[in-house]
Amino acid sequence: MKVRCINSIPIVGINENNIYEVLEEYPTLYMILNDGNLPVSLSKSRFEVVKESLDDNVNHPSHYTHGKYECIDILQDITSDLQGLDAICTANAVKYLWRWKHKNGVEDLKKAVWYINRLIEENSKGV
Template sequence: MRNDKVNPSYYVKNGMSCLDAIKAITQGLDGFEGFCIGNVTKYTWRWKEKNGVEDLRKAREYLDFLILEQEEEHGIKTDRTTSD
């Protein structure tokens, strides 16, 4: 792994950068949706090479933020609990 603090190698997989993937999957989403999905992508993209389970928990947190926002927006009531 190259030691580049700005563009670490774990942000490129099979010739595709994480940034390019985020741009593609967030196209057409509103600001908050794009923010959450971008972070989910970033943390799941790098989890094995950087912070392991900690990154998976961060990804889950952003996914939970988005789920909660969507439930509120669409009037969906759920009794959901998450555990670490």
């Protein structure tokens, strides 16, 4: 089960609107992993249950919606003045850096590096 924080506690690494996987549920508490991947038990009143559906995984996957902003919005903003391969490589590098901790770990970091190296290679031609 997943829950969304509605009342943040930054000191323990729980932030408003972030979605957390419930490790264990107790009558009045949820045990979750905080933003630093440490287990914490907190009152259920600080969270709302997130209804999981295919639509959520297609339109707003949790590995792209953690934090204050959704990844797609950031990608649109940072590539607005770029074109072609510059836009593609920049967007992909940021996408993999955005989600690495919430999806594929080091594999996503390696993918980000690949796109950054490609961007450097393409922009170094003729320099």
